[in-house]
Amino acid sequence: MRTIHLLAGLALAGVAAGAWAQKNATEAAIDEYRAMLADGNPAELTEAKGEDLWQQKRGPKNASLEACDLGKGPGVVKGAFVELPRYFADTGKVQDLETRLVTCMERLQGFNGAEILKTPWGKGEKVNVDALATYVAGQSRGMAIRVPQDKPMEREYYEVGRRLFFTRGGTHDFSCATCHGQDGKRIRLQDLPNLTKNPGDNSGFPAWPAYRVSTGDVWTMQHRLNDCFRQQRFPEPNYGADALTALSVYLGVNANGAKSTAPALKR
Amino acid sequence: MKKIAWILAPAALAAVAIAGCAALPAGGGADLDRETQQMLLTGFHDQGIAKMDRITDVDDGVKACNAADVAGKPLDDATARRIEETNLKAVKWPSDGRFLGDWKKGEAIAQSGRGQTWTDDAKSPAGGNCYNCHQISRQEISFGTLGPSLYNYGKLRGVTDPDSAASKPIVEYTWGKIWNAKAYNACSNMPRSGHMGNLNEQQVRDLMALLLDPQSPVNH
Numbered sequence: 001m002r003t004i005h006l007l008a009g010l011a012l013a014g015v016a017a018g019a020w021a022q023k024n025a026t027e028a029a030i031d032e033y034r035a036m037l038a039d040g041n042p043a044e045l046t047e048a049k050g051e052d053l054w055q056q057k058r059g060p061k062n063a064s065l066e067a068c069d070l071g072k073g074p075g076v077v078k079g080a081f082v083e084l085p086r087y088f089a090d091t092g093k094v095q096d097l098e099t100r101l102v103t104c105m106e107r108l109q110g111f112n113g114a115e116i117l118k119t120p121w122g123k124g125e126k127v128n129v130d131a132l133a134t135y136v137a138g139q140s141r142g143m144a145i146r147v148p149q150d151k152p153m154e155r156e157y158y159e160v161g162r163r164l165f166f167t168r169g170g171t172h173d174f175s176c177a178t179c180h181g182q183d184g185k186r187i188r189l190q191d192l193p194n195l196t197k198n199p200g201d202n203s204g205f206p207a208w209p210a211y212r213v214s215t216g217d218v219w220t221m222q223h224r225l226n227d228c229f230r231q232q233r234f235p236e237p238n239y240g241a242d243a244l245t246a247l248s249v250y251l252g253v254n255a256n257g258a259k260s261t262a263p264a265l266k267r
Numbered sequence: 268m269k270k271i272a273w274i275l276a277p278a279a280l281a282a283v284a285i286a287g288c289a290a291l292p293a294g295g296g297a298d299l300d301r302e303t304q305q306m307l308l309t310g311f312h313d314q315g316i317a318k319m320d321r322i323t324d325v326d327d328g329v330k331a332c333n334a335a336d337v338a339g340k341p342l343d344d345a346t347a348r349r350i351e352e353t354n355l356k357a358v359k360w361p362s363d364g365r366f367l368g369d370w371k372k373g374e375a376i377a378q379s380g381r382g383q384t385w386t387d388d389a390k391s392p393a394g395g396n397c398y399n400c401h402q403i404s405r406q407e408i409s410f411g412t413l414g415p416s417l418y419n420y421g422k423l424r425g426v427t428d429p430d431s432a433a434s435k436p437i438v439e440y441t442w443g444k445i446w447n448a449k450a451y452n453a454c455s456n457m458p459r460s461g462h463m464g465n466l467n468e469q470q471v472r473d474l475m476a477l478l479l480d481p482q483s484p485v486n487h
Contacts, residue, residue, distance in 0.1 A: 170317070
């Protein structure tokens with residue numbers, strides 16, 4: 001009711017105001033829906049599944065992941081998410097949460113990591129990586145992002161990620177920055193976070209993995225980036241590619257200081 | 268240790284591992300640029316209609332804009348003019364001299380954000396993506412703000428008869444802008460809809476009518 005009055009009241013104020021009111025009405029409805037779900041974000045089911053998978057003895061080696069080192073020592077889950085991606089001496093690589101989980105599944109449980117990387121979304125062990133990532137992220141809920149830049153390779157990945165962010169290409173000449181390089185812009189009615197600034201807003205990097213209302217499932221950061229590149233009209237990124245890790249370092253370092261909301265609830 | 272040969276071959280895995288405990292590449296920006304290109308080449312694959320040439324066959328103007336963004340400085344004037352001239356020369360003007368089509372069809376094209384992704388079919392016509400970034404007609408309130416408002420586009424520019432001699436400059440500019448936005452702004456965020464083959468000549472005509480036809484809801 002209030003919305004109708006609001007819209008009527010603003011009708012003379014012109015189109016821009018009308019759009020603002022409409023956006024507000026839409027936003028209000030979505031906010032209300034989110035509030036209803038807040039105590040029961042469906043991502044919590046995925047978190048619980050991930051926790052179970054973390055503790056379960058699985059794979060050819062019949063081992064759990066409880067000895068997995070996510071950067072803060074074997075078995076330390078709390079606080080690991082907000083410090084990823086980071087450099088790992090045992091692989092000699094900068095790894096994000098998902099590629100690190102695949103390394104642990106390979107080394108501790110005997111799964112074929114390369115095979116997991118090639119598995120389509122929503123299938124086989126890839127689904128379990130999604131659940132594990134959601135669980136690990138949830139263990140850092142509310143903590144400030146602090147993606148490290150201590151190691152030279154971490155700084156190098158930031159610089160490469162920054163370059164990738166500004167790489168236009170494809171049929172539409174789009175780069176990440178085309179949509180995410182300015183404050184206060186939107187596509188249709190969808191607000192676009194500016195991902196080039198620190199501390200940045202926590203609707204970007206610190207929100208993923210997230211449950212997406214529009215698709216009805218949990219998307220990890222790799223999945224989110226994959227669909228960004230689809231909309232950018234690029235060819236498809238390889239799951240676990242260094243390019244995606246480098247981009248995540250750039251986004252993560254820019255988000256440093258913002259509070260993690262993952263696993264968040266997204267439109 | 269700082270003089271790591273910054274090889275970007277498969278053997279580079281070893282070099283990269285060493286880099287984990289070394290300084291940033293001695294060559295600085297150029298090496299990072301090469302590493303970025305290498306990660307693009309090894310990190311993506313053909314999917315559906317979206318092939319690797321979309322990131323390997325990028326023209327020099329686009330490359331110059333990317334480099335300027337990374338440097339955090341706008342292009343120098345001479346380079347910008349050169350890119351704009353090259354793009355302007357590439358504009359394909361309407362083959363039959365007709366600039367305006369049907370604004371109703373134009374509205375549908377402006378609404379559609381489909382086309383050219385790896386989940387799109389090569390045979391289905393692409394949309395213009397216009398409302399994603401621009402306000403256009405007054406009726407559509409779900410519009411993006413990356414581009415300027417185009418509401419009253421023709422009216423504000425005094426176009427009462429698009430066929431008149433007085434309207435010719437703005438009609439031609441508008442065609443050129445839709446066909447190849449970088450003919451007028453070297454690093455424009457706007458896609459080059461005709462130039463890159465996203466929209467065909469008739470679709471551009473219909474969009475032209477949406478913006479310039481006095482009967483279009485954009486102008487009244």
